[in-house]
Amino acid sequence: MSDLYTRIATHDLGERVIDLVGLPKPAVLRRHEPGQAPLDGPVLVGGTGELASVARDVLGGVGLDVHHEPADPEDTPRYAGLVFDASDLATSGDLVALHDFFHTLVRRLGASGRIVVLGRPPATSENAAAETAQRSLEGFTRSLGKEMRAGGTVNLVEVAPGAASGLAAPLRFLMSGRSAFVAGQRLTVSAPSTGATPDLVRPHADTVAVVTGAARGIGEAIARTLARDGATVVCVDLPSAGDDLARVANDIGGSALQLDITDEDAGATIVDHVATRHGHADLVVHNAGVTRDKTMAGMDQQRWDMVLAINLTAIESINAVLLDGDVLGAAPRIVCVSSMSGIAGNRGQTNYATSKAGVIGHVAALADDMAAHDGTINAVAPGFIETEMTAQMPVATRQVGRMLNSLSQGGLPIDVAETIGFLGWSDADGINGTTLRVCGQNLLGA
Amino acid sequence: MTDLREAAIVAGNRIPFARSGTAYARASNLDMLTAALDGLVARTGLAGETLGEVAGGAVLKHARDFNLVREAVLASALADDTPAFDIQKACDTSLEATVAVANKIRVGQIDAGIGCGVDTTSDAPVAVNDDLRKVLLQAQAAAGPGDYVKLLGQLRPSQLAPEVPRNEEASTGLSMGEHQAITTAEWNIPRDAQDELALASHQHMAAAWERGFFDDLVTPYLGLARDNNLRPDSSMEKLAGLKPVFGDRDTGTMTAGNSTPLTDGAAAVLLATPEWAADHGLSVLARFVDAESSAVDYVHGHEGLLMAPVYAVPRLLARHGLTLQDFDLYEIHEAFAATVLSTLAAWEDEEFSRERLGLDAPLGAIDRERLNVAGSSLAAGHPFAATGARIVATAAALLAERDDWEHGGRALVSVCAAGGNGLVAIIEK
Numbered sequence: 001m002s003d004l005y006t007r008i009a010t011h012d013l014g015e016r017v018i019d020l021v022g023l024p025k026p027a028v029l030r031r032h033e034p035g036q037a038p039l040d041g042p043v044l045v046g047g048t049g050e051l052a053s054v055a056r057d058v059l060g061g062v063g064l065d066v067h068h069e070p071a072d073p074e075d076t077p078r079y080a081g082l083v084f085d086a087s088d089l090a091t092s093g094d095l096v097a098l099h100d101f102f103h104t105l106v107r108r109l110g111a112s113g114r115i116v117v118l119g120r121p122p123a124t125s126e127n128a129a130a131e132t133a134q135r136s137l138e139g140f141t142r143s144l145g146k147e148m149r150a151g152g153t154v155n156l157v158e159v160a161p162g163a164a165s166g167l168a169a170p171l172r173f174l175m176s177g178r179s180a181f182v183a184g185q186r187l188t189v190s191a192p193s194t195g196a197t198p199d200l201v202r203p204h205a206d207t208v209a210v211v212t213g214a215a216r217g218i219g220e221a222i223a224r225t226l227a228r229d230g231a232t233v234v235c236v237d238l239p240s241a242g243d244d245l246a247r248v249a250n251d252i253g254g255s256a257l258q259l260d261i262t263d264e265d266a267g268a269t270i271v272d273h274v275a276t277r278h279g280h281a282d283l284v285v286h287n288a289g290v291t292r293d294k295t296m297a298g299m300d301q302q303r304w305d306m307v308l309a310i311n312l313t314a315i316e317s318i319n320a321v322l323l324d325g326d327v328l329g330a331a332p333r334i335v336c337v338s339s340m341s342g343i344a345g346n347r348g349q350t351n352y353a354t355s356k357a358g359v360i361g362h363v364a365a366l367a368d369d370m371a372a373h374d375g376t377i378n379a380v381a382p383g384f385i386e387t388e389m390t391a392q393m394p395v396a397t398r399q400v401g402r403m404l405n406s407l408s409q410g411g412l413p414i415d416v417a418e419t420i421g422f423l424g425w426s427d428a429d430g431i432n433g434t435t436l437r438v439c440g441q442n443l444l445g446a
Numbered sequence: 447m448t449d450l451r452e453a454a455i456v457a458g459n460r461i462p463f464a465r466s467g468t469a470y471a472r473a474s475n476l477d478m479l480t481a482a483l484d485g486l487v488a489r490t491g492l493a494g495e496t497l498g499e500v501a502g503g504a505v506l507k508h509a510r511d512f513n514l515v516r517e518a519v520l521a522s523a524l525a526d527d528t529p530a531f532d533i534q535k536a537c538d539t540s541l542e543a544t545v546a547v548a549n550k551i552r553v554g555q556i557d558a559g560i561g562c563g564v565d566t567t568s569d570a571p572v573a574v575n576d577d578l579r580k581v582l583l584q585a586q587a588a589a590g591p592g593d594y595v596k597l598l599g600q601l602r603p604s605q606l607a608p609e610v611p612r613n614e615e616a617s618t619g620l621s622m623g624e625h626q627a628i629t630t631a632e633w634n635i636p637r638d639a640q641d642e643l644a645l646a647s648h649q650h651m652a653a654a655w656e657r658g659f660f661d662d663l664v665t666p667y668l669g670l671a672r673d674n675n676l677r678p679d680s681s682m683e684k685l686a687g688l689k690p691v692f693g694d695r696d697t698g699t700m701t702a703g704n705s706t707p708l709t710d711g712a713a714a715v716l717l718a719t720p721e722w723a724a725d726h727g728l729s730v731l732a733r734f735v736d737a738e739s740s741a742v743d744y745v746h747g748h749e750g751l752l753m754a755p756v757y758a759v760p761r762l763l764a765r766h767g768l769t770l771q772d773f774d775l776y777e778i779h780e781a782f783a784a785t786v787l788s789t790l791a792a793w794e795d796e797e798f799s800r801e802r803l804g805l806d807a808p809l810g811a812i813d814r815e816r817l818n819v820a821g822s823s824l825a826a827g828h829p830f831a832a833t834g835a836r837i838v839a840t841a842a843a844l845l846a847e848r849d850d851w852e853h854g855g856r857a858l859v860s861v862c863a864a865g866g867n868g869l870v871a872i873i874e875k
Contacts, residue, residue, distance in 0.1 A: 235488075239658070242665040243481070246488035250523035255491030258661045277491060277727035 026402075026409035027151035029180040030112035032418060034201065034228060038062050038176035039080035041110055044070060046101045047085030051118045051159055051167060055083050058168045059175060062200055070105060079105065081114035081175050086137055087159065089119075090130040098140055106144070112151035114175050117141050118167070121158045121188055134158075138186050145184035145441045146406050153183035153407075153441075159430075165192040166430020172200075173422040181383075181415035183406050184441030188434055191371075195331055195426035203425050205230030208278040208329070210270060212261055213288030215241035217387045218337070220248050221413030222285055225421055227252035231283065234274060236261070261288050261314040267321025274327050282329040283424040284322060286315045286336040289355075291389070293348040304351045311355035316362060319377075323369055332375035333424040336363055337416070338435055340383045344444035356381070360435045367433025376432040378423045383439025386410040405440035453548035454720045454730040455873065456558075458839020459486035460713035461667035462674065463827040466567040469670040470710040475504045475511060478667070479518040479564040482712035482832075485665030486560065490716060490728055493523040498556025500530035501543035502714070504564050505830040505864075506611050507534070508571040515562065534831075536864035537781065538739075539563045540713060541834025541871065547717050548734040557722040561838070563831030564712035570611050578605035613708075615864060617745045622752070622781065622864060627693030627700055629750030630784040633791045637699035640783035641685040644704040644824045647780055651821020652678035659820060659847075663839055675707055675827035692782075704783035709827030713835035715842075732842035732855070737871040738762035744866040749802070752785045754868025755860040756792045760803050762870055770809035775816050775857035777841045779833055780823040785862055820844060834861050838873065845875040 030040070042065035045056045059081075060066045067076070084101050088094075098117075109115065117137055125131035137156055145154035155174050159167050166189040173179050174187075199205050209226045213219035214235035223233045233254035237245045242258045249256035257273050259266055274281045289311045292303035315336055322328055341349050342356025363379045370377040384390065384401040390410065393401065402410040419438045422428060461481050464470045470478060479502065487493055502515040511517070516530040535542045540563025547559035574582065581600050588594050614621045630640075654660060655672055664672075680703075690698030691705065723730050740758035742749035755778075763770060770793060778786045790812065792798050799808035820840050823833055841857040848855070855875025862868050 232491075239661045239664075240666055240671040242485065242671070243667055246485045246665050249488040249491070250484055250493040253491070253493045256485075256488035256665075258489075258665070260658070263658065276729050 026407065027111065027149070029151045029407065030177045031180045031414065032177035036177070037064070038172065039064060039114060041065070041078055041080035042067055042071070042076055043081035043083065043175065044079050044105065045083040045085070047088070047097070047118070049085035049088035049118065051087050051164055052083075052085035054164045054167055055085065055118065055171055058171050059083070062172055064175070073108065077108065078110035079108050079113065080110050081116070082106075082109060083116045083118065083171070083175070085118045087118050087120050089133045091133055092129070092136065094133055095136055102144065109152055112177070112180070113148070114179075115144065115152065115154040116171065116174050117154070117156045119156060119158050121160050121190070124160050141186070142184050142441070148183070148406060151180070151407060153179065155182060155184070156186045157189060158186060159189045160191070163189050163192045163430050168193060168197065169422065169425045169428035170431065178418040178422060180418075181407065181411035181438050181440050182419060182436065183439075185437050187431065187436055189430040190432060191430045193427045193430045195429045198426045199230070202230035204283070204421065207231045207282040208234070208274065208280060209283040209285065209424070210234045210236060210274060210281050211285045211287055212236045214248055215244035217389065218382065218385060218413040218416050219287040221417040222287055222420055223248055223254065224252055225414060225417035226283070226424070227254060229421055232278060234277070234281070236270065237288070261318065262309045266314065267318040270318060271321060271325050271327045280327055280329040281332070283333045283335070285420055286318070286334070288314070289337060291349065291352050293352065295348050296350050299351065307351040308355050311352065312358040312362070315359065319366060323373065328373060328375065330374065331426060331429060332370070332373055333428070334370065334375070334377040335420045335423045336377070336379040338379040338381040340381050340437065340439050340442055340444055343381055343437070363435060364433045371432055376423070376429055378431060378433065379435040380416055380419050380423070381435050381437045381439070382411065382416045383437065383442040384410045385416060386412055404444065405442040407440035409440065411438060411440055450552040451554055451719055453551040453717050453734045454723055455732045455734055455838065455842035456716045456718050456723045456728050456730060457486060457490050458663050458713070458715045458835065458843065459489055460664055460832065460836050460839070461485070461711055462664055462670045462672050463709050463711035463829055463832070464670055464673070465675050465827060466708035466710060468674055469668055470566060471568045473566065473668060473710065474569050475507065475514060475564045475566055476517055476521065478566065478710065478712040479514065479562060480521040481665070481667045482562060482564065482714045483518055483522040483524065483560065486714045486716055487523045488665070489662065490726070492726070494525055496525040497528045497558050497560060499547055499550055499559040500524070500528055500562065501533060501546045501559065502530070502562035502564070503532045503534045503539045503543060503831050505534060505536055505539060506565055506567060506570045514564075535869070536867060537779065537828070537830045537833055538861050538863040538867055538869040539831035539834065541838065541859070541861050541869050542739075544715055544717065544734065544835060544838050545737045545869070545871065551717055551719055558716070558718035560714050560716050561835055562712065562714035563833070563835050565829035565831045566710040567708040568710050573609040575605045575607050575609060577602070581605070615744070615751065621692070623692035623700060623705060625744065625751035626782045626784055627698060629753060629788050630699060631693060632750065633788045635699065635784045635787045635791065638682070638686075639787055640699055640704040641682055643780070643783040643786060644685060645680055645682060647818060647821045647824040648677050648680045650819055651676055651825035654820040659843070663843055673826045675709060676825050700782055700784055704824065706781060706823045706828035709829045711827065711829035711832045713832040713839065715835045715839045731846040732857075732873050732875050734838070735872040735874050736762060736766065737869060738765070739867065739869045741868065742866045749866070750788065751864070751866055752781055752862035753788065753792065754866055755862050755870050756789050756868075757803065758868050758870040759793070759858070759860065760805060760809060762872060763809070766872065770812060772853050773812070773816065773856050773858045774851040774853050775819060775841060775844055776812055777818060777822065777837045777857055777859045779837060779861040780818065781828065781862055783824060786817075789860065834869070837861065838871070841873050845873065851875065
């Protein structure tokens, strides 16, 4: 399912016309299919830091052919992924190692190739020179990301000292088709992982997930993706969306809970449903949300109140009930859906952007509480995602929205769903309180 | 006989009911029943599950729908090896189906099952004229061109008039409303009492919708999220302005406002042993305790068509050593407001109780505050075969809401039906 422009651009004749006038060329992204290898080919892990060996073990552990040194181009012309451990670069002079590694290798990256640079959170550096060098990595990865062709992505993972075991989950995610629309991002692993490595094929096997707004759009994709990966899913949506909700729930063998999340007792109802049916919940995904766009001067209070109540206050209330009760599993995960608007702002969306920025604050604020429950809370911030909502946009606005990122196309609901799934993995517990963008490296708010 | 097991009412689901020819004008009985079953399966998380039995039916039924319920099961998210059968008992259809499932559970034949019903007056079967039908059947046996010519000679233009299902009793030719009008006059039920009952039904149901009571009992269908017969803004003034439609057109008291309209819809209720429910992570709403059916001779004028439940209730009460006042809730199907009021009047009438019911004393009055507290058929509408399942699920969900019932949580269900049939049941928390 790609948009019309992508279909034209990947067609013989269309491609020639688009080349001629110099328009961006979107690639068909390689997305995860159950049973397929994470990547189509060998990966090279370079660099001399301590994270390189961890990365080699992780990637070897998922069945990838991991090279330590660049292979002869005659034998191995293309790499499916490149990982460079820059965590030991301690001066600005050391940064030339990035050039040394990528200068020739970047050309050997195959379609939908993956580049991950490993570093340290700058603030954890031992001295000013090291902090400077580590901070530099973000500029490098963001720029390299914009040079990618054919669906390639570049991301930076900062691993706090002593947190190397927390690298496994994000590395498996970023070095796979699951992260097709995650590009140009910096992700921080702040703690070591104490969770077991999940089943690689069905990473959510034997878990219970709750997804709000599951009747359609991104929420439906989240529910279907989690179920595909083994979760039993409680699908929550408004009573008025009950028919779509029932279809999704029955398709994935989950249950439907018709509920207005802004109801005073919504949290209690969810807790009661989960406790009765499943005993506990391992993953709660706050996806339900609405837009009621108007510029500030024209926005009545009803639009403001409704958006804030659904997109932010309901999440706060339900999480308070969840944290207060005993329905969360042994290593609970909460993932909230924020938005690029919450980061970059958007004309006509003061209410929406306020609520979505609030979500980013909420997950940061609750991180310690969740850690005390041996859990995590994070957010994803989708960029332009092809949904019924974006299909309503004027054609030109829609096409511009798709093009304003390094992948020159809109993402799909499953791209958001895969990212949420990853944050819910049992060994993704090194990531807490963060917001990860799923935007194809959108120019807005980058 | 071995000890009987408990038949727990676990969950209910229906699609919103729609006035004939509106939201479900193009939906078939099979479509609607499948939707009701799928909503129930989704609510209970039972996709792919094999149940012991699904019993149900429709009153207005196409010949092709002889296996309607089994076809709906096959089209639903239930496992395809779930057995199902059709029954038909007019407005008692899905209540009788529920009794059948409850009994199977109680005697140990099955652990879980669904009672359900559906009806459409929008997609009602239209048959060929009886005369034409006979000619067509003879044509199947025709041996040669000569026979066909002979049969052609039998065709008449009048045979083109189709057979449309009619809301009338086969034995009397009177519509249900005309029958009730006779009873209404006999019991001298005043117009304003009927309008008050109708208004209360709309108000109770509107309030129940507002407080989210139906969030766990209804799944939207074809763009309809609430019953479209419901008139939350109805008033005594509006109801008083309506002209009588049954009985005497001048002195009659029964109007479109205090009678149920033709309605499309489907409803289903899941029953199981408490153990099966617990194994499937489902809580028990209430228990289906017992039922009693009855019938009256309305043909020869001895009793009103819709008065059969009046006779069933004292027998059911006697079997359980209960009085009519030993209930926390009364769910009396509102075929017409006057049906409910005639029923209540008969139970209060000494002469009637002595001579017709053979009782020493009348059953007495009920606390009207406990009657149809979430509204009933006057508000929701009445898709004939779906009504019983709607009422059972409503009563069970109401009982499950509270723990402080005076009688521990006990509801009386009473549903009158065409043909002079009646079926009543006891549900307990």
